[in-house]
Amino acid sequence: MKNNYSNYFKVLGALCLLLLISGVSWAQYTVKGTVRDEASKTALPGVNIIVKGTNTGAITDALGNFQIAINNNDKATLVFTFIGYLSQNVEVSPSKTNVEIILVEDVTKLEEVVVTGLASDIKRSNLANAVSTVSAKELIGTTQIQTVDNALYGKLTGVNINTNGGAPGGGVSVQLRGIASLVGASQPLYIVDGVYINNATNRSGRATVTQAGASNQDDAPNRLADINPNDIESIEVLKGPSAAAIYGTRANAGVIIITTKRGKAGKSKISFEQDLGFARPQRLLGVDNWSEEKIRTFFPAARQAIEIERFRQSAGRTYDYEKYFYDNTALLSNTRLNISGGNDKTTFFISGALTDEDGIIRRTGFKRRSLRANIDHKLTEGIKLNVSSNYINSETDRGFTGNQNNTGASIGYNIAYVPNYFNLFPNEAGVYPINPYFSENPVAVTDKGINNSKVHRFIQSFNLTANLLKTDNSLLRFIAQGGLDFTQNSTLVYLPEDLQFQVGQANPGDALVGKTENLNTNLQLALTYNFNVGQVNFNSQVGTVRLNFRENSLLNRSRGLAPGQKNLRQGTVQEIIQDFGVFAKDVGVFAQQEANWNDKVIATVGVRWDKSTLNGNADKFYAFPKASLAVNVANFDFWKFKSVVNQVKPRVAYGETAGLPDFGRTFTALNAANIGGLLGSTVSTIAGNTNILPERATELEFGLDLGLFDNRVVIEATYYDKKTKNNIQNLTLSPSVGISSTPSNLAELSNKGWEVSLGGTPVQKDNIRWFTRLMYWNNRLLTSRLGIPTYTTGAFGTALGTFLIQEGVSPNTIVGTPQISPGVFTVWGNSQPDFQMSWFNEVNFLKNFQFTMLWHLKQGGDNINLTAFLTDSGGTTPGWFGDDNGDGIPNGRQRPPAPYNNAGRWVQDASYLRLREIALYYTLPKNVLSNLFKDKVDRIRIGVSGNNIFTSTKYFGYDPETSTFGAQSIASGVDIAPYPTQRRIFGHLVIDF
Numbered sequence: 001m002k003n004n005y006s007n008y009f010k011v012l013g014a015l016c017l018l019l020l021i022s023g024v025s026w027a028q029y030t031v032k033g034t035v036r037d038e039a040s041k042t043a044l045p046g047v048n049i050i051v052k053g054t055n056t057g058a059i060t061d062a063l064g065n066f067q068i069a070i071n072n073n074d075k076a077t078l079v080f081t082f083i084g085y086l087s088q089n090v091e092v093s094p095s096k097t098n099v100e101i102i103l104v105e106d107v108t109k110l111e112e113v114v115v116t117g118l119a120s121d122i123k124r125s126n127l128a129n130a131v132s133t134v135s136a137k138e139l140i141g142t143t144q145i146q147t148v149d150n151a152l153y154g155k156l157t158g159v160n161i162n163t164n165g166g167a168p169g170g171g172v173s174v175q176l177r178g179i180a181s182l183v184g185a186s187q188p189l190y191i192v193d194g195v196y197i198n199n200a201t202n203r204s205g206r207a208t209v210t211q212a213g214a215s216n217q218d219d220a221p222n223r224l225a226d227i228n229p230n231d232i233e234s235i236e237v238l239k240g241p242s243a244a245a246i247y248g249t250r251a252n253a254g255v256i257i258i259t260t261k262r263g264k265a266g267k268s269k270i271s272f273e274q275d276l277g278f279a280r281p282q283r284l285l286g287v288d289n290w291s292e293e294k295i296r297t298f299f300p301a302a303r304q305a306i307e308i309e310r311f312r313q314s315a316g317r318t319y320d321y322e323k324y325f326y327d328n329t330a331l332l333s334n335t336r337l338n339i340s341g342g343n344d345k346t347t348f349f350i351s352g353a354l355t356d357e358d359g360i361i362r363r364t365g366f367k368r369r370s371l372r373a374n375i376d377h378k379l380t381e382g383i384k385l386n387v388s389s390n391y392i393n394s395e396t397d398r399g400f401t402g403n404q405n406n407t408g409a410s411i412g413y414n415i416a417y418v419p420n421y422f423n424l425f426p427n428e429a430g431v432y433p434i435n436p437y438f439s440e441n442p443v444a445v446t447d448k449g450i451n452n453s454k455v456h457r458f459i460q461s462f463n464l465t466a467n468l469l470k471t472d473n474s475l476l477r478f479i480a481q482g483g484l485d486f487t488q489n490s491t492l493v494y495l496p497e498d499l500q501f502q503v504g505q506a507n508p509g510d511a512l513v514g515k516t517e518n519l520n521t522n523l524q525l526a527l528t529y530n531f532n533v534g535q536v537n538f539n540s541q542v543g544t545v546r547l548n549f550r551e552n553s554l555l556n557r558s559r560g561l562a563p564g565q566k567n568l569r570q571g572t573v574q575e576i577i578q579d580f581g582v583f584a585k586d587v588g589v590f591a592q593q594e595a596n597w598n599d600k601v602i603a604t605v606g607v608r609w610d611k612s613t614l615n616g617n618a619d620k621f622y623a624f625p626k627a628s629l630a631v632n633v634a635n636f637d638f639w640k641f642k643s644v645v646n647q648v649k650p651r652v653a654y655g656e657t658a659g660l661p662d663f664g665r666t667f668t669a670l671n672a673a674n675i676g677g678l679l680g681s682t683v684s685t686i687a688g689n690t691n692i693l694p695e696r697a698t699e700l701e702f703g704l705d706l707g708l709f710d711n712r713v714v715i716e717a718t719y720y721d722k723k724t725k726n727n728i729q730n731l732t733l734s735p736s737v738g739i740s741s742t743p744s745n746l747a748e749l750s751n752k753g754w755e756v757s758l759g760g761t762p763v764q765k766d767n768i769r770w771f772t773r774l775m776y777w778n779n780r781l782l783t784s785r786l787g788i789p790t791y792t793t794g795a796f797g798t799a800l801g802t803f804l805i806q807e808g809v810s811p812n813t814i815v816g817t818p819q820i821s822p823g824v825f826t827v828w829g830n831s832q833p834d835f836q837m838s839w840f841n842e843v844n845f846l847k848n849f850q851f852t853m854l855w856h857l858k859q860g861g862d863n864i865n866l867t868a869f870l871t872d873s874g875g876t877t878p879g880w881f882g883d884d885n886g887d888g889i890p891n892g893r894q895r896p897p898a899p900y901n902n903a904g905r906w907v908q909d910a911s912y913l914r915l916r917e918i919a920l921y922y923t924l925p926k927n928v929l930s931n932l933f934k935d936k937v938d939r940i941r942i943g944v945s946g947n948n949i950f951t952s953t954k955y956f957g958y959d960p961e962t963s964t965f966g967a968q969s970i971a972s973g974v975d976i977a978p979y980p981t982q983r984r985i986f987g988h989l990v991i992d993f
Helices: 002-026 136-140 241-247 292-298 301-313 321-326 411-415 442-448 866-874 926-933
Strands: 029-037 048-051 057-059 065-070 076-081 088-092 098-103 113-117 120-123 132-135 159-163 172-176 189-192 232-238 255-260 266-281 330-342 346-358 365-380 383-397 450-470 474-495 510-533 536-559 573-597 601-612 622-631 645-659 670-675 678-683 695-708 713-732 741-764 768-777 780-785 791-793 802-805 813-821 824-830 835-845 849-859 862-865 907-909 912-923 939-952 982-992
Touching (some): 136 232, 241 695
Antiparallel strands (some): 232 255, 330 346, 450 474, 536 573, 670 678, 695 713, 713 741, 741 780, 835 849, 849 912, 862 907, 939 982
């Protein structure tokens, strides 16, 4: 009996102990509160709250309220984070369960979350790389920019941007930290909501019709122009391999990650936005007047009598063709409607936009229609699905500008040769006069020619996140991400049979009809494991990536068209200019480990292995490691200067990336041949190389970030040393082998530079706040090894200026006549800027007014100005007949530097200072809205803004930022009669319901 009682008490004691332990483990208290904005005092929905050191969290509702359970009876720290605001830590306890939180706007971006891996991110204050970011407010918050890449001007350090011209629809070359390839990828990899999108410049055939030369002179827009800038929430720019290594073989030219807007739980919001404006040419060059004396000087003796008679018949009437073609007003309209909202399970963002912008040249313009739906849904408490769908339809009429080869199908090229006393306009019967000075009448080309492209595009992405294992101190998560980008681009270039140049052809009437289809797909699977060991937080990730890229391009030409016909079958000579198909497949595997010791020391190591069908060995995996370390010195207890210097973060990072060979580098092509009426093929004299390697870049980056006076002043300084080896160059072979050249991996490049940013809030009071940011960056480029004989490339030869590719010299070096010795020419300049700076200011005053302004300075960097060559050749350059040095020779025939009339006369300094963006906005007070609309309208904002308002430059051209040869890595600074860039003025209206 005694033993029975003893056992009974033992069991009862065990049960009591179990209940006691259970009671302790289940003890908890609940914290409630509200989160508001410091400036407006309005509630902030969607704020993330997490119990520090755990995975317990909550989100504020539509009224800014939250409730969170603390699973113990001790003190705890709640961490409040929200995009665009400084995070805040608040201590709570069983005696402090009601809190009121005021969040402060993060104007210096310290709390901004940026990408550090394919499945992870980190707040900027802990970042070990110099990752530049542009928020929606910075991107289009000042003025309306036509394309995304145009909106990046002056807003990022380490970035050099050139426009192909001012034609509607964009066309921009972006280089990050110099160039990583002499012939390969020079444009960054663009990723939109996880989709590897197509940013190709599709061939239109314009250069074929105008005989300008290669397809890179088509003056076509790159496909980033399709993306509606107003849909974008943020842009992250991974400028070098140290940050972009996790993207492997596609990241040699950097990576630009675009994230679009998403809905937030709470009341549904409707936003209507309307921009109306106009554009005018940013600058005109003017023309030179004519006299009988000038005619006798300019024209040869056999022509002088004819020209003097034409001059006299004009009776003093002149025609300013530059003003006629370029000095026009273009109307601009952008209309947008956004709807967003949702609940705790499903949120949505739906937007529609219509852009309709005329060009300053007649019969040119750009239209874009965009529809987007971003849906986020919690399938369960631990599984979330994000889906983004975007359809774009755009149409562009770019007209005829830029280079041509004496066909006359370029306005600027043509009017350079027409004296202003000759009438090119049609008579009353609609007949256009023959242009005796050049091969075409530019008025007729503008009135009758067509250079049109139509794009249909669909971008679809998804992101599935599933919590596989979750405890207070650890989280295992599965992430599946991917999508597709399908683009169909249809082009038409048409010159009718009755144009002057066409009449002289054997088969007058010319049309090129093209269609290009691109399909990119990508799928990424990853496992991430976040866990704590003491005060160290670890974040591990492993995963795999699969990419597929497909392009099919067909370009047909028909000549000898029947009058008024554009149908290819109505021509007498039909040919296929291009029938091209590309398929490439990449497979990657990645692993990364991050460690964070209490926000004091943050370290990351990772590696990606990639293989691609574009490499010589399609089955070989290439490894791309990365490592970084950041130390937040001011977070250590020994730091005694927090009242003045509250952030001191030295950082170092290393990484490697690659650029893939172009499609076809591993194969020797078969060219079509017709011998005696028999079809066949001939082997190309350019041999493929089955051993070709990807171009590989390595980068070592050092930086220091400082925060002063409670982070009211933030300084970021970065130095990088980027080296690229295995650069692909064509190796010229002896003619005796029967092959002219084959690609090789012999060249090496070096890019070194500084990036410095100083930002802060010098004035912050109740009625006024002034935020300012000054940025500086430079890059020094060198061909450290060539491996093949020195050569020149780009532009049009040494007589006009070309680029030198030589070991120990920058490939941006411009050389030309006079010749110093066999094969050695005079160095006249360098197309790379010495440095660039930008200065941004935002002033909020009188509570409801906002003024913003962005200045951009480019110092140094030369262009080969062949627009000036054309106008000098035609005698139309302003001041052509002047004689500045008094030696009796007109300026137009004797340009410095000495010895006169060599290539140096066309190499001109393209430095400038430009007011890129300026705006003034007013937001109606809440009480006014309430009285007028009875709380049915949340916000009304009105404003005026401008783009490219003021430019100071000594460069004689329509824009010092020109790039006739499109997105080429070399030869981007060649200026040949481009479409002039514009000064754009807008009025804005925003209504939120």
